Amino acid sequence: MSKQTLLKPNRRDILKYGVASTALSMPFVSRAWAQTVELNMLAWYGHGEPDVVAEFEAANNVKFKPKYYAGGDNMLALISQSPPGTYDVILSDAEFVQQLNEAGYVDELNAADYPFDDFLFDEWKQFPGHWKDGKLFSVMVRCGHLGVSYNTTAVSAEEAQSYKCFWKPELKGKVGHFDWHLPNLGQMSLLNGNASPFDIDEAAWGKVKETTTSLRPQVGGFFDYGGTFNGLKNGEMLAMAGIGDWITGVLERDGAKVASVVPKEGGIQFTESWSIGKGSKNADMAKKFIQYMLSPEGQVHSARMAAYPGFAVTKAGRKALNEKDPKEAQRTGQVDGAANDPVTLIKEGRIKYRGVPAQQGLEVWNDFWSEYKGS
Amino acid sequence: MAEGQRRDFYAWFWRAPLLVWQLLFFVVPLAFMFVMSFWLVKNYRMTPAFAFDNWAKMLGWNIFWSSYAYTMALAVAATILASVLAFPAAYGLAFRVTDTTRRWALFFLIIPFFTSYLVRVYAWQVVLAGNGVISAMLGWVGLGPISLLNTPIGTLVGYLTLSFPLVVILQTISLASIDKTLIEAAHNMGCSPLRTVFSVIIPAAKVGLIVAGLFCFILSFGDFVSPYYLGGSKPPTLSIMIVDSTKSGQQWPRAAVIAVVMILSLLAIAFTAVKFAYRRRG
Numbered sequence: 001m002s003k004q005t006l007l008k009p010n011r012r013d014i015l016k017y018g019v020a021s022t023a024l025s026m027p028f029v030s031r032a033w034a035q036t037v038e039l040n041m042l043a044w045y046g047h048g049e050p051d052v053v054a055e056f057e058a059a060n061n062v063k064f065k066p067k068y069y070a071g072g073d074n075m076l077a078l079i080s081q082s083p084p085g086t087y088d089v090i091l092s093d094a095e096f097v098q099q100l101n102e103a104g105y106v107d108e109l110n111a112a113d114y115p116f117d118d119f120l121f122d123e124w125k126q127f128p129g130h131w132k133d134g135k136l137f138s139v140m141v142r143c144g145h146l147g148v149s150y151n152t153t154a155v156s157a158e159e160a161q162s163y164k165c166f167w168k169p170e171l172k173g174k175v176g177h178f179d180w181h182l183p184n185l186g187q188m189s190l191l192n193g194n195a196s197p198f199d200i201d202e203a204a205w206g207k208v209k210e211t212t213t214s215l216r217p218q219v220g221g222f223f224d225y226g227g228t229f230n231g232l233k234n235g236e237m238l239a240m241a242g243i244g245d246w247i248t249g250v251l252e253r254d255g256a257k258v259a260s261v262v263p264k265e266g267g268i269q270f271t272e273s274w275s276i277g278k279g280s281k282n283a284d285m286a287k288k289f290i291q292y293m294l295s296p297e298g299q300v301h302s303a304r305m306a307a308y309p310g311f312a313v314t315k316a317g318r319k320a321l322n323e324k325d326p327k328e329a330q331r332t333g334q335v336d337g338a339a340n341d342p343v344t345l346i347k348e349g350r351i352k353y354r355g356v357p358a359q360q361g362l363e364v365w366n367d368f369w370s371e372y373k374g375s
Numbered sequence: 376m377a378e379g380q381r382r383d384f385y386a387w388f389w390r391a392p393l394l395v396w397q398l399l400f401f402v403v404p405l406a407f408m409f410v411m412s413f414w415l416v417k418n419y420r421m422t423p424a425f426a427f428d429n430w431a432k433m434l435g436w437n438i439f440w441s442s443y444a445y446t447m448a449l450a451v452a453a454t455i456l457a458s459v460l461a462f463p464a465a466y467g468l469a470f471r472v473t474d475t476t477r478r479w480a481l482f483f484l485i486i487p488f489f490t491s492y493l494v495r496v497y498a499w500q501v502v503l504a505g506n507g508v509i510s511a512m513l514g515w516v517g518l519g520p521i522s523l524l525n526t527p528i529g530t531l532v533g534y535l536t537l538s539f540p541l542v543v544i545l546q547t548i549s550l551a552s553i554d555k556t557l558i559e560a561a562h563n564m565g566c567s568p569l570r571t572v573f574s575v576i577i578p579a580a581k582v583g584l585i586v587a588g589l590f591c592f593i594l595s596f597g598d599f600v601s602p603y604y605l606g607g608s609k610p611p612t613l614s615i616m617i618v619d620s621t622k623s624g625q626q627w628p629r630a631a632v633i634a635v636v637m638i639l640s641l642l643a644i645a646f647t648a649v650k651f652a653y654r655r656r657g
Contacts, residue, residue, distance in 0.1 A: 070622075076419045077625040099419060179608065181623065221525040221607025230497075234504045236524055366623040373619075374438040374610040 037285050041066040043091035046307020056292050071180050072096035079105050085279030088286040094271035095355045097138040098129035106275035109136045113287060115294055118314045121343045138273040141293050142302045142310035146183050146244035147267035149260040154238040162263050163191040171238050172218055176231050178242035179222040181369035183268055186354055187241055188212045190265045199358035209368055216375055232258050246308040262345055268354045296320035304328055311342045412631035419625045433632045446612040450596040453534035457542045457591045465546030484540040496533050496604050503529050525607025533601025538591040549583020585652040593641055613637055
């Protein structure tokens, strides 16, 4: 190549050398592309966001492709409409794992791959529905409590100690519902004194409907996540049923005057668990991801998730959270010996696991919820 | 090939894409939805069947009919409000401004469609809330604070956000197309301005005015965003009921029943409106 050509290349030279250099670099480029694994995730909003998965993505050359849902029924609906292998990792509300398994949507897991020995609470190792005939199908990764969520300028901490505060005359039109029947009706069931809020006979179910209906005049609206968030933030709603710190925690971090407590009648635990989708082509990487989420780093990311906070489920995870963010650990009671330690609350019998109705069909609860909304 | 045959082939060649498109993306999905309304859901899975359970359940359910009445009432209210409020603006743009001003005005009326409807609705939340602008203004005159958020008024504001610019545009085009000599003749014969509007302009622009109102009705009747985010889903409209049905227990067949009823209602209203629009004065 002459010096003249190098200094002043014509258009043909640029094209020629451009094509040649692109062709030469293709093997490296394609190798780099080939190594990037795309993991399809089905989860509640937030689990596939950078604050949770960026480190894992960078360390393993993985790219997540999340599909978000709101509510276990919605999750089942989405997965049932997709061909097998569509989702590599599936985050499920614990009460729906059994149905995922029965429908054949998830693969069996090897218990030895996950740190069950390090779990904070023995019961979580054998979470209902996660095992069948000694086989593991899902691993609990985080949880949170639902109770009374309220604006601290309108409801006192003492009043918030009972679900009865929702009926406070000053809150007329200012009580909101997270628009999902299970947590709301579960709370009403707790208020009625049902020890197992989702396993109630017809008489108790009738009373739950009565109690819920009596709340209707107080209700200002039914909201999804965004609406609940905005309603509490702009003061349109002064108390919310069906939620907990997973929403007010985010607002509290922004300085809003809101809080959530587990009232004296008890609270409900939402539990989230990871499974590997049946037919996943990236099952090994999916397993690695679940292991990461149960590692101390993963547990910290999960507990501090920007979309909605949760509790760590492993001892190492809690320890790491206390080191990394002691303020958040204190705020959420994730400190050994704290009065509001989530594990202590369960042991005291104040927390019940959210479940699906045991003696009525889910459809029955849902139909009542629609009637309640329209009344 | 004969000249006539060549012309037929040419016409069909250009018609075909539209027909194929409509067939594939309208008729087939619509037929599938209708078929699905007879299916059953067992253990969260849709099972093909020919059962009337979903129809019996939905049509025999009080909540469905109260939701239907509420949805219809809100859509009718939005249509009347939009048509009445848009008319003076459209009249002004059609008869009282220059062509250049009218073109600029129509351009500005299109601009709201450049932004997401959902974003505009979220912006309205700030305005309509108890601590929002409207409440503060009502407070100054001793009527507030009043929250319009999560009320039927909030929903109506959302419906008008969606349809009002379109209604103004359609009314303006319709009024601007009127033969101006008819108006001049009315004036020459001593007709008052108000009577000219009701006896000459509105009858002459009837088709356009009705079509504008019909668009508003269709958009409002099927809207999910405003009743959910500005009306607080309280009570739910039919579109919210569709979402609720699909969210809970994967009741797509019941959602299909609601959708079919909505489509039939819209077809009936659209045909009636168009028939009325083209009816000659007897």
